[in-house]
Amino acid sequence: MMSSSPDSPPPGHVWLFLESSPDDPDALFLEIPLERIQKLCLKPCKYLRFLAYAILALDGAIVHSPSTLLADDAPLEDRGIYIFHYSMEITAQDLAKRRADVEVVWQRIRDGGSESSCLNSFADPIMARDAVSLFNSTSKLFTQVMHIVAHARGTPWLLHLIAMRRDFEDGEGVQDLSDIDDPRNGFCGEVRLHPLLDQNICGVLKTPNHILDMNDVPPAPSRSLNSASYPSDVRYTLQYLDDDPAFETDYMPNNTDAAFKPYHDPLLRPSAFLLHYRYGASALVKWGKGLERRIPPSRPAKATSSFDRSVTTDPKVRDERAKQRNLRKDERHDKPGVPKDNPSWTNRAVFEVYDPLDVVKMISPWYDPDIDETFDLDTEEYSQRGGPRDSFADIEEWRNTL
Structure with a gap:
């Protein structure tokens, strides 16, 4: 079981593990009041499946730990431990590789809003x-x-x-x-x-x-x-x-x-x-646990790259931008103890730094570097044109580049 968590949910609650098993020390899971689930959905097990889908955009089934597959109309047990098993063939390691670059998301939080x-x-x-x-x-x-x-x-x-x-x-x-x-x-x-x-x-x-x-x-x-x-x-x-x-x-x-x-x-x-x-x-926000182990604290703005940000389709420039994103990831991976050894970096602190809508992006398995690069180019053009009034005159052209 997780070293930093109790062995079972508190009375009146259930756990839903979203991407891995309960013995994973970095597991991301929800701790949900059972009575609240019952007030929101007449098929509580099916509701767990909906929550996993809403967060991860993945289809799957609910398993009662360790290995009992549950039907949608199955009841949930008080202090039960449940695992979401996604239908697609993908490992937890593959999910982690596809997860969005936190620095990219953070930059968009600061710069992507319309005035x-x-x-x-x-x-x-x-x-x-x-x-x-x-x-x-x-x-x-x-x-x-x-x-x-x-x-x-x-x-x-x-x-x-x-x-x-x-x-x-x-x-x-x-x-x-x-x-x-x-x-x-x-x-x-x-x-x-x-x-x-x-x-x-x-x-x-x-x-x-x-x-x-x-x-x-x-x-x-x-x-x-x-x-x-x-x-x-x-x-x-x-x-x-x-x-x-x-x-x-x-x-x-x-x-x-x-x-x-x-x-x-x-x-x-x-x-x-x-x-x-x-x-x-x-x-x-209400029920998530373990996010502080998935999302490292944001690095200072000065650590972001300073290479040329002009609008271009030059493959060399695109490659350089991809390298810069990978470098930021590698730098964080070289310091695996930072999030775990920082007592001030808690689940609550994650949402004090990041908007919940961005947190879902950060843990998304659907991160696509090509889309990421296209968005970078689009954001540059958006900025150079002076903001929202003149941008996206041809949205279909933007979408066709994805």
């Missing part, structure tokens, strides 16, 4: 679609349009994410998305909802999805709909990942379903791809 203001072209179609507030009936005065992936991230960051997870949720809601202010990257909610989402207290689950069906989620509580209605073919469900009952008492009940205006365009509904990427990030 332009939110446009009416973003807010207007959402207000027309969402009946003022998706999850409760309230005055327009107390509602706001909010992004799923923050506007400050900028279009380059969002397109890079989509390129990394091409098949996640079958690309639902992002297949032709080309702008951070696309209405599928947002929804309208009561003003108190925004901080709850930002603090990863809750998430929005769309069903049916790649793993879960509509009837896998507990029935929604009844509420006033006014002029809105529930879609018959989908559910967008607000779920609390936090156990504090005050959120349900003070705001709205768990598993409240979204209602839309009649005759809205179904193709413009909030993107399942983006909602579930964010759901997985929130799950890591």
Whole structure:
């Protein structure tokens, strides 16, 4: 068992190991309250499979440690230890090799955001679609349009994410998305909802999805709909990942379903791809363990490379940039004790330094150096053109280079 962790989950909890077995000292796992799982999904084992999919974008099955394969409708045991076995043929070592370069992600956190203001072209179609507030009936005065992936991230960051997870949720809601202010990257909610989402207290689950069906989620509580209605073919469900009952008492009940205006365009509904990427990030914040052993502390900015950053397709320059990224990885690998021997670098500290959306990128098995290089070139062009207003005039050209 892990030297730095107890031999079993605390009472009322389960462990879900995402990439390796419980005897791996660097294992990444979730420690989840069993009662919370049962409140979020009628098939708890299937919900574990959804969490693993949302975080890793991998299909697989749930095994009760050490080797019992479980069906989706199998119950979970108190203090049970479960392992996600991915379907594809890939080892934990291969996953580690494909993991994104932390320095690259960190550089994008600092430099990839857009400074332009939110446009009416973003807010207007959402207000027309969402009946003022998706999850409760309230005055327009107390509602706001909010992004799923923050506007400050900028279009380059969002397109890079989509390129990394091409098949996640079958690309639902992002297949032709080309702008951070696309209405599928947002929804309208009561003003108190925004901080709850930002603090990863809750998430929005769309069903049916790649793993879960509509009837896998507990029935929604009844509420006033006014002029809105529930879609018959989908559910967008607000779920609390936090156990504090005050959120349900003070705001709205768990598993409240979204209602839309009649005759809205179904193709413009909030993107399942983006909602579930964010759901997985929130799950890591609330329940993740072992991230401090996967993600080293960020190195000083002065340690980043200073070679020519001009826009070019010169293979020599591309090779040099790849070498610089590999060098940064090698430097970290030469100091394996840094994260483990640093008592201040904890799981909590990871999220104090990095945004949860970036943490999911850092542990992603879908890191592709070609996409990484393309993004670098694109970001350089983005900067040279002066920012978001003039960038991405030809998004298809950008995508065709991937």
